[in-house]
Amino acid sequence: MLRVLLLGCLLLFATKAEATVFPNRPPVPSSYENEQEIAIVETAPERMKKVQQMIRREYPNIRVRCVYQTALSGLSVQGSRKELRNLAKIPGIARVTPVAVYKADITESVPFIGGAKVRGYFDASGRRLSGAGVRVGVIDTGLDYRHPDLRRSYAGGYDTVDNDSDPMESKTKEPTQHGSHVAGIIAANGKLRGIAPDAKILAYRALGPGGVGSTETVLNAIERAIKDRVDVLNLSLGNDVNGPDWPTSIALNYAARAGIIAVTASGNSGPSIWTIGSPGTATQAITVGASTPRLRIPYLHVAGREFRLAQLGGAKEWNLERTYEWVDAGLGKTADMKNARNKIVLVKRGELSFAEKVQNAQRAGAKAIIIYNNMPGSFGGMAEGAAIPAAAMSGRDGAWLRKQRDSLAGTVFHTEQDRLAGFSSRGPVTVTWGIKPDVVAPGVGITSTVPKGYMSLQGTSMAAPHVAGAAALLKQAHPNWTPEQVKAALMNTAKLLYKGKQPYHVYEQGAGRVQLEQALHPPFLIYPSSLSFGLIRSSQGHTIRKVAVTLDNQTEKVQKYVFEMPQARPGIQWRLPHTVYVKPHEKQRVVIGTELSAFTLREGVHEGYLRVRSGSTAAELPYLFFVEEPDYPRIMGFRFVKGDAPELYRYEMYLPGGADELGIVLYDPATFRYVDYIMYRQNVTSGRVREVISVKQSIKGTYKALIFAKKGKKEDIIEKTLQFQ
Known part of the structure; x- marks a missing residue:
């Protein structure tokens, strides 16, 4: 204090x-002002030609690099810093945005998204669904198209980093594997089989060595994917900007309007609120957070207490069966490992990489290593090639454990599933106050393809391709469905996840965890599938907010829809439709309204789920609104570097x-x-x-x-x- x-x-x-x-x-x-930079210029389609003419006339030194007509209405331009700033003065230019850095979203065997995968998935005619005939674009680090499990699925692509037609993973001193892992979850077809093994993968390499790219390379990839007419587009990448107006978010909205089912990861900056990043802020995309599949989780048992261990990716599985001594090994430096032989070592995160700490423990003869956080909360990471079990622990648990001297440590195992991953980024979206993520899917301990083999990784990067693969099966089963209908099928049939007796917040899980079997044959669809009533100011007193939704009957019978009144809360008066009847295969638009009393309602976020029932089936629509401007971060993405x-x-x-x-x-x-x-x-x-x-x-x-x-x-x-x- x-x-x-x-x-x-x-x-x-x-x-x-x-x-x-x-x-x-x-x-x-002045020399700095004359240095070259790249920026994205946005303008209306009807102004595009005139804006280009004015740039050529007024700023002849500015070079137009790319013209975006599908993913975005605008240009990628290169010029001096001074001239690029002045571009905003040209009539018709809506925004000039310097390019940002994008990274592969990853914190460090067929995935589980509900249903009996062993017997497979089928359409209404009994035809097995495998993604046949569906084209899935993967914008990522490229693809190892020589991998035996990916060769059949690969159908071409493009490299927007090197500007050539070879989207192979980077093989330099900073090799990549992220795109191959993502693609394998979607459509591996060999020893490992993905969600949609017969789908075709078009790989767009937009992230280069180290898994890093820019706004320009990502936009170029989205543009090419739209022109290539992919059916589904997966982006397991992001930045730390929570803004709906970022160019990549706008581009994904364009892709959805062009008929593409756009799927993107929410990011790995959780568990705090407001941590979702672009392009996960795109309104019309399906933004995916990470949950846990069915996992056998090790817990360390010390002095009568149990502590959850998060196994590090790439390390030997935590399989200790008996009790061992443990020792505090500081930061995990070589000098800290004097008493580590045949013991479990506890080390603090920081100064050294995870790999260095693990290697020092291995050389000292340790049985296993636990790295605890040097800040509040949990974390995940990689310890590729570790020959001993390696796990992560929260900072609070590690600090308590350090105080327990002369204690023995045993391991107990608990089976868990459907928990929200701590690293999964949370919404809502700033400015629009929209609900993100839309759904969650397994993103912890996911085994998939990487160059020269297989690996278990975790992150929302692994969750998003579960949904992209599911979308491919939905597209095969319902070729005439729009992206909005596919999104609704996934959200309306999702399973709400609970933390104890209360569901996770709507800005943590959206509509819940995807259930593919139910999503394939929904009796009805409701879209939009989440309701944002925006920001209410106290000065407004009583105000009415409305959201129009479409009831889409997918059956051969007349359906009766009943809107259940949410639990009464002071200051909220719901104005729901009366019982609505919709004819077979027809749609009807209805309005959901709320009368809000800003004088009665407390300041802050108000959220919940509105249930719509038809027969024995119900859909839970997440809703959200704020009273007074919320305390979201006023500053995001801060970087400071030498000039x-x-x-x-x-x-x-x-x-x-x-x-x-x-x-x-x-x-x-x-x-x-x-x-x-x-x-x-x-x-x-x-x-x-x-x-x-x-x-x-x-x-x-x-x-x-x-x-x-x-x-x-x-x-x-x-x-x-x-x-x-």
Whole structure:
């Protein structure tokens, strides 16, 4: 508590000092302004030709790299930083967005999504469903199309990193395997069989060595997939920007309108709220969070207590049957492993990589290693090739365990399934207040194909292709269904997951865990399948919000629909349709309304599930609204790097709602003494903020930095350690 007060006082003092600090800033050299960058320019289709003409006339030094007509209405352009900033002045240009970095979403055997996979899935005519005739695009790190389990499924693709027709995984000093693992979950057809083994995979390599790409490479891949007329598109990638207006999110909405079932991972930044990233914020895409399949989970038993262990991917399975001594081995350095032989070693996360800690334990003769978090919460990771069992533990459990001296550790096993993975990113989406993820699917301990073999990995990257594979089977069974109908089938039939006696929040699981057998033959569909009533202000008093939904009868009989009244809550009065009858294979549009009393309702998030019943079948529609602007992060995606001259540094961040005041202030890491402002701006618009700043030569070394954004009465502060050379 004391530290929070100190930081608050520091910020106040720094704000007062700002007026005298900034006039002394050395100017940014003009050479930096002339350096080349790439940006995405958005414009309306009817303005495209005129905008290109004006760019050529007004800014002849700007080069148009790509023209997007399907995935996005806009251009990818390259030019000087100064000229790119000025592009926004051209009439008809809606937005100019610098490219962002995208990474493969992964925290570090046929997957389980419900139903008896052994006997297979069938359509209404009794035909076995295997994905035959369905084309699935995979935008990722490429594909090892020589793998014996992927050769039959591979049907071509493109490499938007190297701009050629060979989408093979990277084989450089930073080799990749992510795309092959994702593709195997969807359509492996060999020793391992995916969800839709007879589907054809079109691989689009948009992430290069190390699994890293850019907005431009991802947009180019989406554009090509639309032109190639894929039926399903999987993107197990993302960034840390929770914004519906990001170019890749907009592009996925275009893909859905073009008839493509777009599936994307929610991200691996959970368990906090607001952690979902683009393109998982795309309204019309199916955004997938991660749950656990049926797993045999090891628990460490020490001093009468049990602690859940998360096995690290690629390590030897945790199969210890008897009791062992354990030892605290610090950070897992070689010097910490003196007493590790034939014992379980407990080490703290940090300084060394997981692989280094495991290797040090192996060399010391340890039986197994447990890495506990150096911050609150759980985590997952990789220890590929570990010859001893390796697992992760929460920071709280590890801290307790360290205090238990002279204790023995045993292992007990519990069978678990349908728990939400701690790493799975949560919604909602900023600005639109939409519900994401839409569904969840297994993303823990998933074995699939990788170059030269197989591997078990975890992440929402593994959950999304479960849904992409399911979508391929739905498309085969119902070739005339639209992406909206496929999404509704998956959401309307999903299984709600519970944490104890209460369901997980709607912004954690959406409609629940996918159940493929039920989704293949739903008696009805309701879409949109989640209800966002937006933001309510106290000053509005009583307000009515409405959402129109479509009731889609999929049977040969007249269906009767009954909307069940949710549990009564003060300040919420539901206005639901009366009993509705829909004729066979027809649709009817109805309006769901709520009358909300902002005076009665508490501030914050309000959520739940609205049940719609027809006969013995019911669908749970997640709903959400906010009273007053929620406390979402005002600052996202902050990065700070060295510039191209001794005094120059670059920063970038994303502001979902803009800021009245934005600043970066430095203080001494030991005393919290105010040092200097290095940036301060007012009236900053929403979106990505990117700028080069010049820092005083007198500022050298390591500092703590407060980055703050204030909008109205809301203020967000993040703390970072910054180094100046």
